[in-house]
Amino acid sequence: xxxxQPVEDKTLLDKFSEEVAKIVGKHCKYAIVSGFVxxxxxxxxxxxxxxxxxxxxxxxxxxRIHSDLIKAGxxxxxxxxxxxxxxxxxxxxxxxRYVKKGSYVPELELKLAKDRLDEDQLxxxxxxxxxxxxxxxxxxxxNIAFKEELLKSExxxxxxxxxxxxxxxxxxxxxxxxxxxxxxxxxK
Amino acid sequence: MRDETHEEHITRWAVYVRDHPxxxxxxxKPFLDSQITMANRVLRKLPKEKVMEIKxxx
Numbered sequence: 001x002x003x004x005q006p007v008e009d010k011t012l013l014d015k016f017s018e019e020v021a022k023i024v025g026k027h028c029k030y031a032i033v034s035g036f037v038x039x040x041x042x043x044x045x046x047x048x049x050x051x052x053x054x055x056x057x058x059x060x061x062x063x064r065i066h067s068d069l070i071k072a073g074x075x076x077x078x079x080x081x082x083x084x085x086x087x088x089x090x091x092x093x094x095x096x097r098y099v100k101k102g103s104y105v106p107e108l109e110l111k112l113a114k115d116r117l118d119e120d121q122l123x124x125x126x127x128x129x130x131x132x133x134x135x136x137x138x139x140x141x142x143n144i145a146f147k148e149e150l151l152k153s154e155x156x157x158x159x160x161x162x163x164x165x166x167x168x169x170x171x172x173x174x175x176x177x178x179x180x181x182x183x184x185x186x187x188k
Numbered sequence: 189m190r191d192e193t194h195e196e197h198i199t200r201w202a203v204y205v206r207d208h209p210x211x212x213x214x215x216x217k218p219f220l221d222s223q224i225t226m227a228n229r230v231l232r233k234l235p236k237e238k239v240m241e242i243k244x245x246x
Contacts (some may be wrong), residue, residue, distance in 0.1 A: 009213050011220045039220070042205030042212045047221040077245050097245065104231040104239055105224050130209055158198050165202035 003089050013039065014133055016106045017050050020098070023068045026112070029055045032123040033138040034146070038159035040131040041140075041166050045155065048105040051095075053138070055122055059086045063103040074098045076106075117186050120179070130166065140167045145179035150187055 010018075017032060017040070023031045030039075034051040057065075059082075066082040085186045089096050092114050092156075098108040113119050114149055119139040128137050144163050147156035164171065205212040231239050240246070 009217065011213070011217050012224045013220060042202070044201055044216055044217065044219065046220065048224070048227060077240065077243065097243070102232075102242075103228050105227045107243075126226045130205075132213065158195075161195075162198060162205075165199060166206045168206065 009132065013047070013050065013106055014131075016100070016108075018133060018135055019069065019072065020050065020052070020069070020074070023072055024052065024054060024065055024162045025136075026068070027061055027065045029122050029125075031121050031136050031138045033121060034143065035159065037128075037137050037140070037143045038162055040133060040137070041128060041163060042130070043159055043162045045158075049107050049109050051111075053111060053113050053118050053121055055119075059083070062086045062090060069098055073101050074100050074108075079101050115186050117179075117182050131180050139175070140171050140173040142179050144171065145176050145183060148176075148178040150182045 017036065021030065021032065024087045027183065031053050032050060033053055035047045036050050039045065039047055059070075063070060063082045063086075066076070066085065067074075070080075075098065078089060079085060085096055090110075091114065093114045095109040095111040099105065100112065113122055121142055124142065125136040126139050127134065128140075131137075140163050144160045147160040147163075231242075234242075
């Protein structure tokens with residue numbers, strides 16, 4: 001499968017994700033998590049958010065990421081001061097929300113890895129050829145585990161079922177259960 | 189609660205995606221793109237404060 005599908009086949013969410021991933025990935029390790037993993041893997045539902053976890057960077061590194069995002073035409077919805085954005089949001093484990101200037105969706109929700117589970121997502125991040133995108137996602141097993149063990153809404157359980165079918169020959173129950181056990185001990 | 193035909197549809201579509209890896213995206217793209225385009229069309233007509241309220245940002 002081709003990681004570089006023709007541009008005309010890419011969705012607006014695909015292009016947005018690749019652009020932010022390229023910028024953030026220059027400065028730190030990242031992983032796209034949650035709903036967009038399912039949608040980029042063919043799940044037929046909408047979303048406005050791209051959720052991204054990044055390693056726990058210091059303020060100076062964040063300032064460089066923020067500056068590059070601004071130069072590329074993005075803006076943070078919570079404000080423009082990189083110092084405040086870091087101190088009031090990222091350092092407090094809250095998401096920063098970036099959009100392209102002049103648009104309100106899609107939206108990047110950027111947050112720092114907050115525990116061993118998030119670090120595990122970064123460590124085991126993967127590229128998914130089926131998506132046609134040259135970006136890193138948290139593993140399919142991780143997404144299934146979160147949706148079945150923690151999130152559990154109708155939408156999340158449907159996402160998990162979709163992922164289980166689409167990646168049926170690539171996932172292992174052992175790995176899903178390993179992550180579910182981490183969720184039980186760290187998030188419940 | 190959705191009925192079982194909805195679940196069947198999800199399963200049928202997932203199998204299609206798995207078995208047609210180079211075809212599914214062109215079918216999904218119009219739906220995904222129109223959702224973004226229409227949301228922006230509506231949100232741009234609202235005052236910024238209203239949009240922030242909708243998004244839960246103080």
